[in-house]
Amino acid sequence: MTDYDVVRVFCGPRGEYGNELGVVREGSVLPERGERQAFAAKLGFSETVFVDDPERGVIDIYTPGVRLPFAGYPCVGVAWLLDVPELVTPAGVVGTRLDGEFTWIEARAEWAQRRTLRQYATAAEVDALSVPPSGEWLYAWAWEDEAAGRVRARGFPGRGDGVEEDEATGAAALQLTARLGRALNIIQGAGSQLLTAPQPEGWIELGGRVLLER
Numbered sequence: 016m017t018d019y020d021v022v023r024v025f026c027g028p029r030g031e032y033g034n035e036l037g038v039v040r041e042g043s044v045l046p047e048r049g050e051r052q053a054f055a056a057k058l059g060f061s062e063t064v065f066v067d068d069p070e071r072g073v074i075d076i077y078t079p080g081v082r083l084p085f086a087g088y089p090c091v092g093v094a095w096l097l098d099v100p101e102l103v104t105p106a107g108v109v110g111t112r113l114d115g116e117f118t119w120i121e122a123r124a125e126w127a128q129r130r131t132l133r134q135y136a137t138a139a140e141v142d143a144l145s146v147p148p149s150g151e152w153l154y155a156w157a158w159e160d161e162a163a164g165r166v167r168a169r170g171f172p173g174r175g176d177g178v179e180e181d182e183a184t185g186a187a188a189l190q191l192t193a194r195l196g197r198a199l200n201i202i203q204g205a206g207s208q209l210l211t212a213p214q215p216e217g218w219i220e221l222g223g224r225v226l227l228e229r
Contacts, residue, residue: 017044017054019063024092025183025207025223032206034183035228036092037063042075051077061178062089072102072111080176085109085126087185087221094118095225119222120185121214124193127186130154130170132194138167149175154187159202166191168203183207189219 020040023033037058042065045051055063055077062083067073074093076083085106094102094111095118102109106126112119135141135157144155156168168191170181182204192199192211201209212220 019058020096021060021228022092022096023226023228024088024095025185025203025209026226027206027208027224030224030226032182032204032208033224033226034088034181034204034207035060036089038093038096039063039065040069040096042067048082051075052080052082055079056176059177061172061181062086064089064093066093066097068103069097070099072097072099074102074104076104078172078174078176079178080174083128085122085186087120087122087127087187087189088183088223089185090120090122091118091185091221091223092225094120096227114222116224117210117222118225119220121218121220122189123217124186124189124219125217127189128152130184130187130190132156132187132191141167141169144169144171146179147171147173149173152187154184154191156191156201164197164199166199166201168201170203180204183209183223185209185221185223189221192219192221193217 026033056079065075110121130152153171159165170184198212
């Protein structure tokens with residue numbers, strides 16, 4: 016069996032919730048894309064990361080069904096696990112930093128797979144949503160406190176690969192931040208927390224807590 020770590024990314028303030036991420040630190044044990052895709056499908060996490068160069072931060076990201084050039088929560092999780100100044104993804108170089116209990120990355124919203132960002136009138140409406148039919152990647156959100164930048168969100172990948180709801184979606188948080196042009200404090204899923212902050216020239220910082228599960 017291939018060795019891998021499991022971290023929870025975007026945990027709540029007491030270490031609860033968060034999205035589980037599989038990390039294969041020795042990516043060379045599964046060098047082929049087909050092998051990696053099959054292993055990611057077997058693990059069944061929203062994403063699994065293969066580390067190809069731990070010193071340079073070169074990584075390769077897979078959902079159970081597809082390879083991704085970039086994804087938010089895997090980058091935050093691996094940044095915490097490797098403690099490197101940057102990550103190299105097919106989409107571009109991701110800056111990283113650790114700041115107390117939070118791990119931050121700096122990336123661009125356009126690097127991520129497109130989501131349908133759908134605003135609802137209240138957080139209660141978002142909470143009441145059922146899993147929609149497969150087809151579109153839906154990020155449902157509503158203001159909890161617009162003045163304070165507090166958002167309630169849920170993510171539905173719609174890929175038909177067994178992940179019906181994504182507990183915490185960094186890429187969607189980047190895209191919502193780019194659309195709104197302001198810093199956000201997002202509670203997604205059962206209670207995961209994602210923080211964002213726009214930076215100059217289209218860059219966005221995305222941060223959260225990370226804990227080692229096993």
